[in-house]
Amino acid sequence: MFRVITRDFEQEFERWTDALNTAKSLIPQCKSWTQDIRIFLLDELVWLYSREHKFPKYMGAGNYNRLARLFIQEALEEEANSANADLTNPDQG
Numbered sequence: 616m617f618r619v620i621t622r623d624f625e626q627e628f629e630r631w632t633d634a635l636n637t638a639k640s641l642i643p644q645c646k647s648w649t650q651d652i653r654i655f656l657l658d659e660l661v662w663l664y665s666r667e668h669k670f671p672k673y674m675g676a677g678n679y680n681r682l683a684r685l686f687i688q689e690a691l692e693e694e695a696n697s698a699n700a701d702l703t704n705p706d707q708g
Contacts, residue, residue, distance in 0.1 A: 618655045621645065631685045632693075638662065638671075 617634035618627050621641055628634040638652050642664055645652055652671075654662035661678050664671040673679040 616657060619652065620655065621652045622650050630689050631682055632689045635662070635682075635686070638664065 616627055616629065617631060618625065619634050619638045619641070621644075623644075624641060626637065628637065634654050638654050641652050645664065645666060648666050651663060651665035653660055653664075660674045661682060662671055663674055673682065
């Protein structure tokens, strides 16, 4: 379970991709030097964005690789689900 947290926003997600996309969409709203956007996996901080750094930071040893693999896995599952949906519901064009 992933949680995206910022000063005015908190939401839980099942998928890393959804949490990451939501966090990235909040970046333009992060205008203060003291405001940040955080993603937690359970209770572990895994991703952090603040204006102090040019790019978001992946927190913890090995988290970038683990989350990159999870991103790829979720993308492949989404593609497979989309292909299955296309097979069961052909175009009615």
